[in-house]
Amino acid sequence: MPGYTSAVLIELLDGCLQKNRRSQELLYKQFYGYAMSICLRYTRSREEAKEILNDGFYKVFTKLDTFDSSRSFKTWLSRIMINTALDHYRQEVRRDVFDDVEVADNVTVDETVISKLAHEELMELIQRLTPSYRIVFSLSVIDGYTHEEIADQLNISVGASKSNLSRAREKLREMLSKINIGDYDRVTR
Amino acid sequence: MIELPDDELDKLFRKSSEELDPQFDPEDWNKLKKRLDAHDGKVAGGWFKKWWPLGLLALLVPAGFVVYFFTKSTVSESAKTKQNVAITPRLEEPAAHPVSRAEENATRKPEDPVAPPVSRAEENATRKSKEPAAPSVSKMIRNKEAEIAKSSSISNSNITDYQRRKKLPRSQSKTGGVYLEPNRSKQEGGDGAFSINKIAESKAVRSVLGNNAVSQDIIANQDRIEQTISEDQARLLISAATLASRTLNWENQPEIPAVTFSAPEPASEPAKPEKVKKDYAKWAVRLGYSPDLSTVGFKNYTKPGAAFSLLIEYGLSSRLYLQAGVVRSVKDYTANAGEYKLPKYVTDINTPYDVDGSCTMFEIPVGLRYNVVRDEQSKWFVGTGVSSYYAQKERYNYNYEHYIHGQKPYWQGKTGWFLLSHINASVGYERTITKKLSLVAEPYIRIPVKGVGYGKVNLTTVGMWISLRYTPAFK
Numbered sequence: 001m002p003g004y005t006s007a008v009l010i011e012l013l014d015g016c017l018q019k020n021r022r023s024q025e026l027l028y029k030q031f032y033g034y035a036m037s038i039c040l041r042y043t044r045s046r047e048e049a050k051e052i053l054n055d056g057f058y059k060v061f062t063k064l065d066t067f068d069s070s071r072s073f074k075t076w077l078s079r080i081m082i083n084t085a086l087d088h089y090r091q092e093v094r095r096d097v098f099d100d101v102e103v104a105d106n107v108t109v110d111e112t113v114i115s116k117l118a119h120e121e122l123m124e125l126i127q128r129l130t131p132s133y134r135i136v137f138s139l140s141v142i143d144g145y146t147h148e149e150i151a152d153q154l155n156i157s158v159g160a161s162k163s164n165l166s167r168a169r170e171k172l173r174e175m176l177s178k179i180n181i182g183d184y185d186r187v188t189r
Numbered sequence: 190m191i192e193l194p195d196d197e198l199d200k201l202f203r204k205s206s207e208e209l210d211p212q213f214d215p216e217d218w219n220k221l222k223k224r225l226d227a228h229d230g231k232v233a234g235g236w237f238k239k240w241w242p243l244g245l246l247a248l249l250v251p252a253g254f255v256v257y258f259f260t261k262s263t264v265s266e267s268a269k270t271k272q273n274v275a276i277t278p279r280l281e282e283p284a285a286h287p288v289s290r291a292e293e294n295a296t297r298k299p300e301d302p303v304a305p306p307v308s309r310a311e312e313n314a315t316r317k318s319k320e321p322a323a324p325s326v327s328k329m330i331r332n333k334e335a336e337i338a339k340s341s342s343i344s345n346s347n348i349t350d351y352q353r354r355k356k357l358p359r360s361q362s363k364t365g366g367v368y369l370e371p372n373r374s375k376q377e378g379g380d381g382a383f384s385i386n387k388i389a390e391s392k393a394v395r396s397v398l399g400n401n402a403v404s405q406d407i408i409a410n411q412d413r414i415e416q417t418i419s420e421d422q423a424r425l426l427i428s429a430a431t432l433a434s435r436t437l438n439w440e441n442q443p444e445i446p447a448v449t450f451s452a453p454e455p456a457s458e459p460a461k462p463e464k465v466k467k468d469y470a471k472w473a474v475r476l477g478y479s480p481d482l483s484t485v486g487f488k489n490y491t492k493p494g495a496a497f498s499l500l501i502e503y504g505l506s507s508r509l510y511l512q513a514g515v516v517r518s519v520k521d522y523t524a525n526a527g528e529y530k531l532p533k534y535v536t537d538i539n540t541p542y543d544v545d546g547s548c549t550m551f552e553i554p555v556g557l558r559y560n561v562v563r564d565e566q567s568k569w570f571v572g573t574g575v576s577s578y579y580a581q582k583e584r585y586n587y588n589y590e591h592y593i594h595g596q597k598p599y600w601q602g603k604t605g606w607f608l609l610s611h612i613n614a615s616v617g618y619e620r621t622i623t624k625k626l627s628l629v630a631e632p633y634i635r636i637p638v639k640g641v642g643y644g645k646v647n648l649t650t651v652g653m654w655i656s657l658r659y660t661p662a663f664k
Contacts, residue, residue, distance in 0.1 A: 019229055020412060021222065028218055033210040041206055043329055045598060050214075054221045122205040141199040164341075169198055169581045 007124045009073060017064050024061055034074065035081050041084035041126045057085040082143060086153055089135055125175045133168035140165050210365070245476075249657065256623050305320040471662045475500040475514070475629065477656030485524035485646050490541075496520035496652060500554070508560040512574065516552040520650065521545075526587070529644030539596040541587035548642055549582040552635075556613055565621070572615040578607045578641050585643060604643050612649075619658060629656040 012030075015023025035056060039049035059080050067076055126134055135154065139145040140161070145153070148163040193201070247276045282588070481494040500514030526541045556574015563569070617631030631654040636645040 029213055032213045036211040037209040119205040119209040142203050
């Protein structure tokens with residue numbers, strides 16, 4: 001998002017520090033899409049993502065005085081969203097079973113179809129992964145965490161992190177294979 | 190099977206994630222705004238949730254002091270009044286005495302042609318008026334006689350009252366129940382303590398009259414009076430100065446304490462009905478808090494919720510009270526999915542193994558309270574009744590063994606009224622703080638007779654009310 005370190009943003013953050021609702025609303029609107037896209041890939045549904053989004057923004061508005069304005073606000077925001085999602089994941093991890101996705105038949109699909117899939121559909125594929133695969137895949141592939149960092153965050157071994165990433169990729173390939181032309185037409189029309 | 194290399198796959202999803210731009214939903218901001226308002230104390234509910242214990246304390250402490258001091262001062266005033274009633278006869282006696290003495294003498298000796306001894310004040314006034322005009326003394330004495338005769342007739346009833354009051358029980362009186370008046374000599378039936386006045390008065394009159402020929406009769410009469418009290422005179426003249434300083438010497442007589450002793454008895458009688466009245470206080474208000482431990486089948490306990498109550502009590506008798514009110518509670522509980530009546534659209538895709546419920550409920554309890562043991566400071570009681578519930582806000586999170594796309598993650602909403610759904614039972618202890626305030630501890634249980642909420646669960650609740658009970662002035 002261009003201009004997030006601009007004077008406008010600093011002004012907005014000042015307003016938020018003073019608990020000005022209008023400033024908070026503007027900041028929320030400005031970073032809604034960015035924050036929501038993070039939340040979506042760490043959760044299984046949009047409703048769940050909304051909860052994490054609001055939990056994250058709640059932390060932003062109530063802990064804004066801890067933000068170092070010399071650093072990137074966007075990076076700070078993404079850290080908060082990811083951490084909030086991880087907290088949520090830790091709370092629910094005991095109830096989730098990892099291997100719960102049906103394996104698709106080997107269906108060959110034209111790669112051009114995949115490239116044309118809507119971003120929402122691809123995000124939904126990530127959401128279909130089990131929580132442990134989804135979290136590791138999102139942290140590693142999209143948010144650039146190392147396996148050591150992931151292992152530390154999730155309290156698992158580095159090997160488990162690598163294994164989960166590998167299996168997540170495998171699952172995603174399987175799910176992509178399941179999408180046929182008909183599904184594609186339905187999604188994109 | 191698509192054979193995408195890892196880096197291509199990563200690139201695809203990374204690009205998709207970066208370019209994804211979900212549309213802003215104003216409803217999301219509204220939800221967050223409410224939370225922020227609650228956090229910043231901009232809504233009454235938020236402020237209340239955060240500060241209610243402090244607010245309650247801030248209200249109750251000064252209120253308690255006010256009630257305590259008010260009731261204390263009222264009690265002491267009423268006690269004072271009672272004491273005054275008891276003491277009044279004794280205190281009024283000396284004041285009334287000088288007047289009544291003269292009146293009484295006038296009444297008893299109406300045939301006496303000479304004016305009997307009058308009060309000191311009157312005498313002084315007489316003396317002052319006589320000094321400058323000695324020749325008119327006889328006229329003044331005649332006037333005085335007339336005044337005395339007049340006042341004696343007016344105050345006959347007063348004297349009677351006075352005499353009635355002064356009469357002591359024979360058992361406590363050395364004189365057999367007859368009060369010996371200090372202004373009379375022993376020959377006159379008194380104790381002679383004040384009869385010095387007579388002598389002084391007669392002497393004063395004589396000195397005023399001097400050798401006036403008109404007043405010779407009066408002087409002769411005075412001499413006669415002096416003669417009748419001559420025995421006392423010897424004693425009294427010796428200690429005249431002492432007696433003057435012992436004007437209330439008669440109070441030290443052994444009979445007097447008997448007066449003070451007997452007076453409080455009638456005063457204590459009206460206090461009894463008040464005491465009884467206090468026990469029959471008709472109305473009371475209770476404000477309470479309780480942890481709310483809700484469970485289905487007494488298992489899978491979670492963190493307790495909170496319940497707040499406002500109860501009105503009406504006394505049917507001193508022991509039996511009718512109770513009704515409203516309770517707001519948050520009930521958090523976990524139960525097996527089988528204990529919920531789940532709709533088809535939840536179970537068709539996947540069946541949860543258990544459900545986490547979080548419900549905000551309003552409860553209308555109606556019941557009876559019976560004071561089993563009671564004394565001045567405390568009461569032990571039992572209570573029973575029925576409750577109706579109103580499910581105001583419900584959320585049920587469904588927990589599944591396996592994830593299947595499209596399964597219902599939760600249900601949220603409200604299902605309204607569930608009439609007479611629970612039976613209540615409790616025992617309690619009430620401790621009096623002040624006359625109108627008391628503290629109540631009451632463990633309770635709500636036993637389900639039918640299911641409540643979206644899943645129609647048989648929800649049992651236990652807790653313990655910590656309440657302040659206030660008895661208003663009207664009873």
